[in-house]
Amino acid sequence: MTTLLTNVGLEFAQGFLTALGLGLLMGLERERRTTSRAGLRTFGLTALLGAVCALLASHFDAPWLIGAGLLAVAAMMIASYSVRPDPNDPGTTSVVALLLAFGFGAMAWYDEFRSQAVMLAIVSTVLLYFKAQLKRLTSKLTERDIISILQFAVLSLVILPILPDQGFGPYQAINPYQVWWMVVLISGVSLAGYGALRVAGQRHGAPLLGVLGGLVSSTATTLVYARHSRETPTLNRLALVVILTANLVVLVRLSTLTAVVQPGLLRDLLPQMLGGALAGLVVAVLMWRHMGRQDDLPELELRNPTEIRTALTFGAIYAVVLFLSAWLADIAGSRGLYLVALASGLTDVDAITLSSLRLYSLDRVTAHQAVTAVGLAVLANLGFKLAVVTVVAGRQLAQRVALGFSAVAIGGLGGWWLGTASWIAG
Template structure:
């Protein structure tokens, strides 16, 4: 018991001192007015929280509440006096102090797992260390950018949650059934054909526009090259097809084509890595058989991406004319792409209904124009019991080749021609 208390006290001191070190380094070269303190202050704050935790776990609640109440009163008084005297109403330092106290309390009471407490500590240090970058980022934000962020928030946070997560079928559209019957067309087995899932389709729109938005934010913080590389890699785990489409659209607005091609290849590398996550839990034996091919695809994608990132970009000539502010993202191309996916998926379902098992390869190839995740999961389920590993592997190679070809076609239609040819 004593050893656990001592260890938690030591952790509280280390965490508090680390937070104080970050706060003190942030204030270097700035006015120290409004700063709660440095290494010693935050170490003591965390230690105070840990002491309150000791009294709580030993059921001495009156003393524990006195410590907590006293700390909060001291913190509120400090903020009030500083706000009145300096007319500065920011509360970052005060919130950091409160969370430091809270971390010390959590370490001692152990009401949540230690890794969660450590995660809170790491997030706190990370957020407080972003001041210089966020200040620079906010200073360069225009009204047009703010409007774009608000528009994306409406698309992602307002529209998406209210859309039904339901796959509508032909039988759910009675007016269509009546119209077809008027032409003596019987629905038959097409009655249960899935047409559209509004939420899933809108998710594609959110993803395509989101890549532009988050890529823009990261590019402001770490530069165009690194920003879109990071965003594209993460988005590739969700949909490399949508990511490539978004980068192709962006290629119309910049001359930095090589960097965008590198980011697109990086997104596809992420999709290759995702195959391990999709197939592994479902069919380990088939994963072993296709593993070498996937590793070769990952290696090739990594080398190609590195090559394009290393290529020099043309210098854009300076223009004396003022640049017009362009929107951060474009909604209409994303809607067109979502509509194309709907058509492809409907055609795929029709092929399955008409041709059954004989049309499996045909339907898989058609479906790969929209994405390969669902097909890979299907192959993993069928490889072994229903189809041979060899047939599943050949289908796997075919759908990947078709998917890459479809991305090139999408890029050529809606993106810069150089981007499409290099990709």
């Protein structure tokens, strides 16, 4: 009996203390704002009221008590702002925040919802705190940016859920849901880089431009800065740092995609990705240190990465590469897969990487074959971009880019060799 009472007391205390803590957390942020009618005590008490209502609802089997408490809090706040209106603070945010505090307090009473209540309360407090920053951010958004966000929402929340999750065609290689999930994944990564580029702009120098450009499109970044170098020869070193950094980000990007799509293969892929990235990073840092200050950085304008046409194009490329990889791997073994990797890697390294990961998950290729295919695609992609730089910018920049790309290739090959040696030893 004593143990039972102790357990009940602990559960009782935990529910109410969690509710009080969440209310005080949100109230702390509201207390800082002099125009807010609800502060630290009001939010703490409201969260406790939510827990009390949840307790009574559980005890009397009357879930309507929670809804009644929520309506009472809403009526109280609306009446407060109606009696004493404040043109500087219409109270909408505080009313919604207080209702959330009540809801989180009610959730905190139930053990199965307690962790979710804590997470949601923290997220809500963050949104309340960063009001000014979010306002500045939204003021920077252009119509094109809003369209990009809406298009990504269509790709991920409208199209993806309605696609069938099953294999079609020869080898059952084409799974519409999986194909479009890769489209959403690539578009999301690219959109994140695009958004960061729009927010950060050109203020933080060449390395940041290279990182953000590599997230959106390393090929487009290489082409844009090769063109800038041709038009303004004094930008040669700047273009070199941006181009090299953007292509180092590709290695990080591929590792991240592997961690998301096929985490079991990450350990095998990481040596060559890490080797190439470290070797290239040494060259990039040396070039950046000798570059000197660049106050006037040229704009890096990139296309919206979530356009429906762009998404459909990538989806089609991925599906074709996936089918060709499965087909050629079946009739020609690893040599067929490697041939597709070299060919497709010239223009898009994401598609062959995701295709190799997919084939590995279907047990159609081994880990060694998948990792080798990705490495060949990266080498082919570097060769293609070096050719682009040579044609667009000329020999002077191409020679410097070739030095950086060679370091990436040698480092990647060294990592691949170490991985191969460990496979043989295993």
